[in-house]
Each structure stands twice: as C-alpha cells, then as structure tokens.
Amino acid sequence: MDSYLNGHRVLVALDCIIFGFDGKSLKLLLIKRNFEPEVGKWSLMGGFLEENEALQSAASRILFTLTGLHNNYLEQLQTFGAVDRDPVERTISVVYYALVTIDDQDPVTLQAHNASWIDLADKPALIFDHDQMVETALRQLRYKAAMYPIGFELLPEKFTVPQLHKLYEAIYGVQLDRRNFSRKVIATELLRGTGEKDETSLTKKGQLYALNTEKYQAYLNGYATFMPELAELAKP
Amino acid sequence: MDSYLNGHRVLVALDCIIFGFDGKSLKLLLIKRNFEPEVGKWSLMGGFLEENEALQSAASRILFTLTGLHNNYLEQLQTFGAVDRDPVERTISVVYYALVTIDDQDPVTLQAHNASWIDLADKPALIFDHDQMVETALRQLRYKAAMYPIGFELLPEKFTVPQLHKLYEAIYGVQLDRRNFSRKVIATELLRGTGEKDETSLTKKGQLYALNTEKYQAYLNGYATFMPELAELAKP
C-alpha cells in the first residue's frame, strides 16, 4: 500500500498558549498581529505543521520562534476542528500550552513578533476560537498543577515558599491559607534549601529554595499527588 | 485572503477507543482488520476526516458506523502526530474515546466490521500507536470518572449500587470498600430510586436506581466533584 487514495488533506495549524508568572498574576504571551489574516487583532502564537515534522516538534519550533527558548514545559492540549474555525481556509488546529519563566525571555525576539505579556484578567478578545483555547488551557493547567508540581516551571530557579504560594493563588484564582500551604509544600520534599535569602524583599527575607529534581521526576512519574485538594478547582 | 499558500496539507485520521462494561470488567471494542493496511491485526476503529466535516462529527460518524449508536458520551482525547506513525503515508490521528452500554449494540453491525468486545486485561497488541492511545484513554477515563459521574454512561438505564461499585473497581483496577462506596454515591443525590429490584440476582436483590438527570447535568457543569479521592488513581 503506497498511499490512501481519495483522502481529503487539510492544513494543520498549531497554536500555543504561553503562560508566565510575574510574581503577582498569571500572564499570557499574546501577539498583536502585524500580518494577515486578522491583522491588528490579538491572537495566540501559531504556525503550520510542515512536511516531515512531528506535531510536538512543530509546537516546540513555534515556541522557540517567539521566545527563543527551548526545553520548556510544553504539552498538547486539544485539537480544534470546527469546519469554519478559520474563515480563510478549512484548517484544524492542534493546541499546545507552555509554561515559561518570564525573565528568561529575549525582549528583542518578543518585540519582533509584536508580542507582550498580558494579565490573564485583562485578556483582550482573541481571533477565531482562541478564547476557547485559553479557557481550556487554564482548566488543564489547574488540573495538572494540582496533580503534578509543574507550577515550578513558571518560577525562577530559586524561589521562596511565599512566591510559590502567590503563584498557586494566581493559577486557581482563590485565596489559599499561607501557613497551611507552606507546610504542605515542605512536606512534599520537593524543595531543597539553598541557605540563601530573598534579598529583594523589603520586609522579612524569605528562605530561597531550589527544586529537588529527583523528587520532581518522581512526582511527574506518579510517585504521589502534589496537591490533590486543588484538583477540584479545575472545573468548568 | 483566499487561502494559505505554500502550506503542507496532510491526511487527518480519527481513531476511537470504545469502552464498555459487562458487569465484571472494563472492555474495549476492537476490530480484527479485514482490510488493508495491517490486515489480520487488531486495531481501534478509525477513519478519515472528510471535507466540510467537523472533527467531532467525524468521530461521531465513525462510532455510529461501528456500533449503530448515536448520542453516546464521546470526548476528544489527544492527537498523535509522529511523522512515521502510519507507514503507508504521513497522517496525524485525532483520537476520541466513547462510553457505551454493551447491550445497546447491534450485533450484526459489529460482526460486519469484525469487531469484538475484549477485556482490557486481555487486550492484544494493536497496530501503529494504538496501544499508546488506549493507555492515554484509560488514564483520561480514570480522571474524568473521578471528577464527573460519567461512569453511568457505561451502565444500563437502571442499575444497582453494587453494579456501580463493580464498575468503579474495574475502571480503577483497585478494591473499593463496598459500604463506604455505597454511602458516598447515595450522598451525591445522583440516584433516583425506582422502587424496583434487580430480579437477575441469585441472592438478595439490590435496589434498582436510575440517574437523576438534573443532578447529573449539574455535576457535569462543575456543581461538585463526584469522587475526588479517585482522581489520584489517574496517574502514570
């Protein structure tokens, strides 16, 4: 068998939801389009699947193009396939979401693509079905960040427990008791004390921790659930 | 803008994991292929996306073709996009999973496709990346069935609590305390007593319940989490 005859072949788009955290709120990397179609409107970063390119590689390429970053957390979310989702031509879009550290960005690359970090709360309306993609991605992030400690992917290498606490409040949009949260995180044994303190603080300086990478891998492989009670917040 | 020039267009396959429950164990509807490629081997039911057809509609069509059923629980799982996943031609496959009641099947349609219900524990090796699809689907089913009461989609209209209990044990592959499970399910208010009893039982006949559809909708919309503690069993 050489090929499937009579098959209908379609253009495969990829769109990427890029999450970041600035210490206060959850952010999205969005682009104000300086190209067709829908020039002037806001959208996710996207592209098309190329010949001899795996989906995951294509998503990785698109993320790299915009941010200059490799090896970030990048996971497939879902594929959007309404017939008229793109008025230009029938496409399906395979959507990925990425977690990146905002500081690691190359500002020149960002500016070249007319991209900026937007507070999730201030998100403008996006083109096509991109709003729905963001909604789905946030739900998936909430689920994954409860089951696995992937939130760390949004923080710099060294961080304090209060920073982690603010991150999780931002992800779930709720208040979490600071003291109970701290104890729970410490109990996971995911943190390795560095002995350093957060010198940027204006008040009491918190202890800086780094990720215990072995434990982290164990958690990713299902060794235990990171914060099971948060999974309930990943609902419609 | 009339079309995207220079874009690479690919064949979009769809594959469908169909779960069923026979009262004892979780089953998969698999086909022993009587057509090319990979004739004679086991695989999931699949097909190709057609022109002017939404992904969800295509999945629904494929499910209907095999089972004669409409309006089943059918949810998109993930898209598989390795370059060489199909040796015949480069394709990507959008995978859906369905929950159906085994009794509702049309045996003639099943036989025409050479399809049979196989115990999940006895699953033969499948073609291409279909084994991986099944593994991912089972994980997703475990997650969803913990958060939302979708397990009911696998049971007949009227069922007893012990039947539901056996179903959940089959889904998660663990023993769940019969008595605690029963109380927890009753507490969800998802069950409406019918006053009838399970006459097929050889010993004490259990009370037959039906689903409270309003509550069911509420749970699907995030009103509450069905069985949060089971979510932890949805891990690699």
Place this chain on the structure above:
DNA sequence: TTGTATTGTGTAAATTTTACACTATATATT
C-alpha cells in the same frame, strides 16, 4: 524606638476517610 509588613511555627477544632461489626434478604441444600 516604634510601627508596619511579611515570613515562619504551633495547635486545636472540624471534616473526611477508612476499617470493620452487624443485620437483612434471597436462594439452594439438607
């Protein structure tokens, strides 16, 4: 030195989960 903001530790009440004893119903067997 005092006031304010934040970090970090202690602890008890409330809730949920877990484990298991016991009763009830139906059929088969003696």
Place this chain on the structure above:
DNA sequence: AATATATAGTGTAAAATTTACACAATACAA
C-alpha cells in the same frame, strides 16, 4: 421446614486530613 451460603444494606468509631487562627521572628521605615 431448617440450615447454609452469598450478596445487599446500615451503624459506628478510629485515623487521617483539612481548616482556621494564635503567636513569634525578621526586616525596614518613620
């Protein structure tokens, strides 16, 4: 008809977890 066996259904207490909040420690500014 009595007894044995299997499954359905109810009760309850111990264990574990979650939640709520008191209090102490650190850093800087006024």
